[in-house]
Amino acid sequence: MTDSSLGCFPVRYFCTAGHGMEQFLVEEVKSKVGAQDVIRLQGKVIFSSCANINSVTSLKSAERLFLLLNHEGPLKLPAHVNQAKASSLLQSKLTGDKEELARAAMLCISLQGAIKDRAINCQVQTEGVKKRDQDEQSHGEASQCKRKRLEHENPDGAPRDQQTERLPSVDPVTFRICCKCSGSVARYFSTQDVSKVLGASLTTLLGWRVDLKNPHLEVNVNLTDDYCLQGIPLTKFPLATRSYVQTTGLRxxxxxxxxxxxxxxxxxxxxxxxxxxxxxxxxxxxxxxxxxxxxxxxxxxxxxxxxxxxxxxxxxxxxxxxxxxxxxxxxxxxxxxxxxxxxxxxxxxxxxxxxxxxxxxxxxxxxxxxxxxxxxxxxxxxxxxxxxxxxxxxxxxxxxxxxxxDSQTEKQDCQSDGATSTEQPSSPGRKKGPPSTQETxxxxxxxxxxxxxxxxxxxxxxxxxxxxxxxxxxxxxxxx
The missing domain is CATH 3.40.50.150 (Vaccinia Virus protein VP39)
Known part of the structure; x- marks a missing residue:
């Protein structure tokens, strides 16, 4: 499951849309990104596409774009279920397969890195580069000299490869959870309860670390009486934010x-x-x-x-x-x-x-x-x-x-016309021929x-x- 620029496998997305905009979004994803398996929900549209990620981020009727993690039926809890059992059922509903979650996270990071044509993302990347440069500078000149010496002694790049292998343990994926609950499930769980259950599962299974301020990934969960939907936003800002508009008016x-x-x-x-x-x-x-x-x-x-x-x-x-x-x-x-x-x-x-x-x-x-x-x-x-x-x-x-x-007037005109010459010019009120521009x-x-x-x-x-x-x-x- 990768972007077309990386291998032409369909990627499963969903977009949010304002109330009433769903039908426009359905038509747009079909015509612009060749969407298949399109599912229309209230305020959301789920679809698969092989299109380049920059084409997907150019959708005009969408509010936000997500990589789909999971779309299933609603969480059904037995009557008189205790809190521990309910939490266990929720965890199994949200967590799914460990390997699939890890692959989805890596795909999401890859797609985010491939978004190059949107000016607003370029600004975010620039800010990230500045922050990284400041962090590197804080290490001091001694560490920089050491790194240069290692690169000179190892032209094949062995230290870099070793660093890449150590990356997951040294710098794990960070995340936060954004949750919405409605309907009957909201009587059993608050948004804090859902975040706690899912957060503990991701930390235990994958070794991810919670970061509420600047995480690598934000996992969105939407629990209703109709479905359970999970996804990761691919852009920091909504697609509805237009880089070519200086002063905003109508949405x-x-x-x-x-x-x-x-x-x-x-x-x-x-x-x-x-x-x-x-x-x-x-x-x-x-x-x-x-x-x-x-x-x-x-x-x-x-x-x-x-x-x-x-x-x-x-x-x-x-x-x-x-x-x-x-x-x-x-x-x-x-x-x-x-x-x-x-x-x-x-x-x-x-x-x-x-x-x-x-x-x-x-x-x-x-x-x-x-x-x-x-x-x-x-x-x-x-x-x-x-x-x-x-x-x-x-x-x-x-x-x-x-x-x-007018019909009655025409009959009278026709009767009077019979008693007059056809060469006589007609009056402006008669219905003989189209009116002139001045008459119109x-x-x-x-x-x-x-x-x-x-x-x-x-x-x-x-x-x-x-x-x-x-x-x-x-x-x-x-x-x-």
Missing amino acids: STVAWAMGSMAQIQPGSLVVDPMCGVGTILIEAAKEHNDTYFLGIDIDDEQLVKARGNIVHAHLEGRMQVLKASSLALPLHSASVDAVVCDLPFGRKFGTKMDAAKNLPLILSEMTRVLRVGGVLVLLLSPQLSCQIKRLITQDDAKSDSVQEN EHLYGLRRTSPLSSLRHENTIRVSLGAIDGLMHKFVKLDP
């Missing part, structure tokens, strides 16, 4: 998912009418190289941060921002291929815009600039989500009424609050934003 995994829902194609123009610091567009731009992105915002401070993010992400050639109001977008009708937007809601946006009051006009402007067949992706609060459903439902009812009136713009100007009937709802996904939830809506614009 990067959710921003990436919104771009994924937009079905962006090469050569498209993608617009965020309330871009903030540009997180959604930057995530989409990193995923799609042959696409142009435009961010719009009315807040000067946000635009300054967005421009800083664009420069930091090296996207100056494909992404621009401009100052304008989302209530009157400076774009031609049907000129945009996709619109993505995180509408402001919550306490921190409460004083900047009354999104609920302005939602009809904001939505109408987005629909106006979107081409037929284009995709609209919105992130809304539950309250705004209910409001947008009411708006579209009401507009559909109005559209049906307008179509019925005039029509949208007069009826800005009612192009919503052209939106077809395709999907809604509820995602966690931390303290609150948001709903991602996907719409496609139909031919009005």
